Amino acid sequence: MDSMLPLQVLVSTSTLAWGVNLPAHLVIIKGTEYFDGKTKRYVDFPLTEILQMMGRAGRPQFDQHGKAVILVHEPKKSFYKKFLYEPFPVESSLKEKLHDHFNAEIVSGTIGNKEDAVHYLTWTYLFRRLMANPAYYGLEGTQDETVCSYLSRLVQNTFDDLEDSGCLKVNENSVEPMMLGTIASQYYLCYMTVSMFGSNIGSDTSLEAFLHILAGASEYDELPVRHNEENYNKTLSDKVRYPVDNNHLDDPHVKANLLFQ
Known part of the structure; x- marks a missing residue:
């Protein structure tokens, strides 16, 4: 093919389809599943990733319109039709990551006590969705007393977990960050990770033990x-200094350990 001619057809992996900035008139998504090495089975792509791949079709500066075709099994056809033509409600995921957000705000000084934390929550998308769809978050209604009680419990439980992990100290009328909490905030680490480090790493920790602890981080x-990468990990495990669990060579933490070594 003449190198001056424009590319007419590109067959790519899903990874390339997510990230590369190649405008196209027609995008064909051949299947909506991928192989998950952790669970050893095929799982559906998240809907947001399907949209990301479809978004390569029809860039305004290059084309007036674009086309996207999704090839999918018949049982899923109606689902994708509904997904493409009707809006889906977007709910908040803040609750699952609230510990790390609270820790960062406490370290920065934005949150100094429980009242500050409750006030912080009222400015979040979580609070807006809580009022709009309370049942999704386990609430029976949106009465002021019910919502205030829910937010207070959420703050108290989060503070208790952070205190147990050694990230902060809860006083009678205030909260203050501890060294582990400051480290977690500065380096964007999960509060459970720094807690695990603090509990297991000491001045006499060997390099082998340190590698196992580091590779065990939730990050x-x-x-x-x-798929089949455990075969490469087995080859690596025979060459490194410190042994790993050869019964779990498909485990991401074992792979992390091998890569560190």
């Missing part, structure tokens, strides 16, 4: 282990 939960 490596999502380290991708691809």
Whole structure:
């Protein structure tokens, strides 16, 4: 093919389809599943990723319109039709990550006590969705007393967990960050990770033990282990200094350990 001719057809992996900035008139998504190495099965792409791939079709500066075709199994056809033509409600995921947000705000001085934390929550998308869809978050209604009680319990439980992990100290009328909490905030670490480090790492910790502790951090939960990659990990495990669990070579934390070594 002449190198001066424009590219007419591109067959790509999903990874390339998410990230590359290649405008196209027609995008065809051949299947909506991918192989998950952690669970060893095929799972559906998140809907947001399907939209990301479809978004490559029809860039305004290049084309007046674009087309997207999704090839999917018949049982899922109606679902994708509904997904594409009707809006889905977007709910908040803040509750699952609230500990790390609270810790960062306490370290920065934005939150100094429980009242500040409750006030902080009233400015979040979580609060807006809580009022709009209370049942989704386990509330029976949106009466002031019910909502205030829910927010107070949420703050108290979060503070208790952060205190148990050594990230902050709860006083009678205030909260103050501890060293572990400051480290977690500065380096964007999960509060459970720094708690685990603080409990297991000491001045006499060996390098081998330190590697196992470091690789055990929750930040490596999502380290991708691809199909059949355990075979490569087995080869690596025979070459490194410190042994790993050869029964779990498809585990992301074992892979992290091997890569560190």
